[in-house]
Amino acid sequence: MNSEGLLQAPCTELSDTGLLASTYTASQGLLLMIPNMYKMAGEHLPAVFHVAARTIATHSLSVHGDHADIMAVRQTGCTIMVSEDIQEAMDMAIAAHLTAIYSSYPVVHAFDGFRTSHTIKKVELIDYEHLRPHVPYDEIEAFRQKSLSPQHPEMRGSCQGPPIWMQAGEADNKHYAEIPGHVERAFEKVREITGRSYKFFNYFGAPDATAVVIIMGSGYLTVHEVVEYLVERGDKVGVVCVHLFRPFCGDKLLEAIPTSCRRICVMEKAKEIMAGAEPLRLDVIEALYSGNRLSAVTTVIGGIFGLSSKDFNTADAFAISRNLQATTPLNNFTVGIEDDVTHMSLKRDPASPSLVPKGTVQCLFFGMGSDGVVGANKNAIKIISDNTPLFTQGHFDYDSFKAGGFTSAHLRFGDKPIRCEYLIHDADFTAVSQPSYLTKYNILLVERCKPGSLLLLNTSASNVEEVTAAIPKNMRKMIEDEGLKLMVMDASEISLEAGLPGRINSALQTES
Structure with a gap:
């Protein structure tokens, strides 16, 4: 195969014939798969895409990591899960495959390119023998029964027009609404296998936090360190880690955020050029609006970090916390760089304490x-x-x-x-x-x-x-x-x- 686009075609055909397929890609390679991803979502094919999320070449090529490629496929209709570290990447991979089988729907499992994909760390390996009792054989058999076969011929890949296309597409809403339940079921299976519990949105911090950061990927762990330090000092702060990006379940997000919260900062590892806000922040605002929480949450700002693996450390997280609690916080800011052109960056405090565990x-x-x-x-x-x-x-x-x-x-x-x-x-x-x-x-x-x-x-x-x-x-x-x-x-x-x-x-x- 001379491109990832061609590589994805066999995955589609394998799924059509009742075989479980998965692929591994990133960056431009993922973008080349977009046409097939639309088709696989529309035809309910349970393939899994494992993506080491990486930068898309724009003004320059970069082999390093951010979430530009994930944001570029969020509209394809695929379920999107995000892991924060190596151990979680193993756990979420299991959840991704289970969700794909339960829902008969494609799943993108993303983790940070380079920061996670190129790090070596001691983890707890999951033995295949422990997985075997949890394989959903009934759902796999049901999927195979729906595959293309001369024993039960059916029409696929049809061409529809104005009289029926919209109705057929909207009829799928019922199927989409069932996906969160399948994800929860998969997370519960992961808990049974590993003892580790996952939610769509995991919250850490003060139970009465007034300022909360929402973030996705490995950056969560950095903010987690700072929040833990600040909470021990009595600060009312917290952080939310996003595990399920699509479908975005706003009601679950509101359950995770303390009702005492008044200020939210949404950090994104991607930049949507010429947009009013980045995708995750727009999802958060919509969730607050639908849940009638915008009157209580008076401030929702956003920032960008870690583009092309720009280092995101605890000094940056301290700067985010200070900015969020300021009288007039800076919006649409950046961290990790010194922006002397548009002056939209937050300054690192060189006196910020090191939070590396003592004895390391x-x-x-x-x-x-x-x-x-x-x-x-x-x-x-x-x-x-x-x-x-x-x-x-x-x-x-x-x-x-x-x-x-x-x-x-x-x-x-x-x-x-x-x-x-x-x-x-x-x-x-x-x-x-x-x-x-x-x-x-x-x-x-x-x-x-x-x-x-x-x-x-x-x-x-x-x-x-x-x-x-x-x-x-x-x-x-x-x-x-x-x-x-x-x-x-x-x-x-x-x-x-x-x-x-x-x-x-x-x-x-x-x-x-």
Whole structure:
């Protein structure tokens, strides 16, 4: 197949013949499937689309993540579920397949591209033997009985016109209305299998919260950390995580939001150009209107975060909370960037406290594509996960270059669960694999070092004078000011001696 559009055609035909089909895609690949998605929804075919939600190429290509592709298919009629992390992606995948079978309807299961799809984390695997008793064989058989067969011929793919097309489409409303019940049934099955409970909208925060943030995807965990911190201080704040985006059940959202709520901020990982508001905020406003809550909720603002995997950390979440509780909050704002053009960004507070669990060790590795640093760190975090009781997290950031691009590996491990869905900003250990980076990136390499932490440089310098000459003056000053403990090694020479030129990962990993 030379495109995802062609790839989707067999899924449609397989479903038509009574087989359960699923596919995996993202970004432009998902957009190429849109014509088939309309047909599959209209013909009630229970396929599942697993989507690592990623940026759609506009002014530039980007292989990183946001929700642009998911928002582009929200009108196809498919059910859309969204996971917030790796463990939930496994659980929601089960729910997605069960919902598709129960409802005989296509389901899109989305999770954040890169932030979730490219992170390694310790999770609880679900054994297929535990799933087997919950397979809905009766519904599967009923679906197969409706498939195309010469034993019971029927007409599909017909062409209709004004006399009947609208009536046939509206008659499906009854079917759409039943989908939330099927999703709830699937969530209950997931609870029976895993012990983890999911709702369409999960709320966390003060029971009498007056300010609530509504968000979808991995960004929820970042806001969750800040809300937990603020509630412990007595602030009346909360956060709602959206698990079921389509169909959007406004009544369930209102059940999740405390009746004491007066202000709402809807954060979206997508930008709808030239629209008055982004899609999720419009859904929230409609739910408030239909539920007669707009008179009580006096403020509904929106913001954008995380486009093309722009880092969204707790400092951004603190800024969102401060803005929401301000006398005149800024609307249609952005976080994570400094907007010096339209001046619509919220400023991060550098004094915001770190919410990384105490005792968590954070390691940061800067490398170059094809030097093996990312691969070595993937192996390291897997070894720690498999052979220790520690909680682990490994996130890897790189671009679309096959080789030679800038890469970074962010590793965390500790005794407490790690919910930090953002890059490391205060590393206990930092390693730089390329000598050229010292002049090319300079102080950017040490800005994320925790005061007093370890810094390992790959350089051929062998004495104090040579090391001093290799490090730029302003970088040396920052190393001194932060009290960093500097170590150097010639990993390049070691790799040459081992007959592995350029593959400096093993040497750096051993020294670490």
